[in-house]
Amino acid sequence: MQKWLSIIGIGEDGLDGLSAAARTLVQSADLLIGGERHLAMIPQQQDQERIAWAASQLLAQADGLAQQYKGRRTCVLASGDPMWFGIGATLAKRIPAAEITVVPHPGAFSLAAARLLWPLDAVDCLSLHGRPLDLLAPFLTPGARLLLLTENGAAPAKIADYLVRRGFGSAQLTLLEHLGGAQDNSLTGTAKDWPHKTCADLNLLAVEVRDGPGLTRLAGLEDDLYLHDGNITKREIRAVTLARLSPFPGDLLWDVGAGSGSISIEWLRADRRNRAIAIENKDARRSMIAQNALALGVPQLEIKSGSVPDALNGLPDPDAVFIGGGITTEGLIERCWQALKPGGRLVANVVTLEGESVLEQARRDHGGDLARFSVQRAEPVGRFHGWHAMMPVTQWSVTKE
Structure with a gap:
């Protein structure tokens, strides 16, 4: 297929900084598109149409580019390297690669x-x-x-x-x-x-950065970094849970019964390309999730309200699912399992006998591993210290074949 669209990176040195090939694509285009600043760098040519894109309308204009201009020699001007936080990456999601030529310029x-x-x-x-x-x-x-x-x-x-x-x-x-x-x-x-x-x-x-209170991107941040009402996956269990969820760059997580949002937040902190949806029914907890996400640097966390499993309808299929609440809800595990992509990981944590019964049945149905974790922390006992045991957590983890 003919490459009708060229995307040319241009610097502050304007037309003089372009290669001969890039100048040819700019000058031979029937239609030249770019910001006002970019267009001002290129001398006007007879019979060449120009369209100035406003930054506020960029996505809307990019969506209609192929429908409106395919078949015309079209050139889009971009700052520096179009594929690094630029319009090139945006257009590449909308137009087949076989139809595009990209010529980068040294970027900022x-x-x-x-x-x-x-x-x-x-x-x-x-x-x-x-x-x-x-x-x-x-x-x-x-x-x-x-x-x-x-x-x-x-x-x-x-x-x-x-x-x-x-x-x-x-x-x-x-x-x-x-x-x-x-x-x-x-x-x-x-x-x-x-x-x-x-x-x-x-x-x-x-x-x-010289110094300051930096936080690791590894799982297991201190519990007191989160706003919560007690419904939080504790630090030690959180680290084990994220290890079993195995976040890969760009993966999408469903955090079902998100509570404080700690699992989805640390999933997102693992890699900036990761995506996560926290599903939580209680208004107060959703508010805490939002505040925690901002404080810990992942404002992109999507927060969804509603009761499961109905709240899962219409969500994009996940690469991993964590069930931290609502495990005894009829049909929840099956709904998550059906949506999970092949090779995806599902992890569920419970602290009740009823929850354990559900997980044992899930293991019989789908395989996977059951494990029980018991954590004790040293706490003051008068002038001394003793071990305080937290509730044991039973975990089911499985990878979908």
Whole structure:
């Protein structure tokens, strides 16, 4: 099939910075699409139609691109590398690869790494354009280096304030404006003393974390990091449960009877590509889940209300399912099992005899393993300390063939 759509990365150096092949695709296009800033870099040509995309309408315009313009030589201009937090990745989900040509340009991350002499393989690169600052939380650990695409000229000051509030005020910040262009400029300072309230809208912020209260991305965070009403999978059991759920990058988890949301939150913290849906019937608990998700850096957690198994209707099929509540509900296990993808993992924890009976029947029906965990913690007994036993937890875990 003819490649009717070309996606061309362009930098602040404009047309002069494009390769000969990229210039040919731009100049021979019947239709040139891009932001106002991108289009202004390209001289007008007779008989070439131009369409300016507004950032606020980008997704809607991308959805209709193939239907409206397929068959015309169409060129879309993008900043830097179109496949790194760019329009190229968006269009690749909507248009077959056989119809697209992508020509990248050195992007902001590559230009910043070269400027700072930071090895890109040792840096976390994130886009905060249209995304909440709480996404930063899992990456804030002593010694971390971050390259952040920000939303506008006011965003770096907000990020500096966020770092201070999270206890990372000593972080060293370097603001890079108009990288690679005639207005290229840099500003530096620490988060706690950041003096620049505004800057150029086109910017990248480099963050070097010196010290602060970082949290591991491994499962088993302290229980007191969560808001909860007592209905929480305790730290030791949570670590075992996540190990059996085995999160792989990009996998989707159903957290059924989510309680405080600790399982789905730590599932998401394992890899930023992971997805999770927390299903919880009680309003107060859903509120706690939302607050916990923000505090622990996973605001993308989807929270769904309703009683199971009906609340599961219409959800995308999961790669893994955790059942932490409602196990005795008739039909719940079968509903989860039917939805689970081949190779998917299902884990259920119970503390009651009735729950154990359900899990034993599930093991007979579907196989898998049963295990019982007993945890004791040392607690004060007068002037001394003794062992306090928590309720034993019975766990069923199985992989769907």
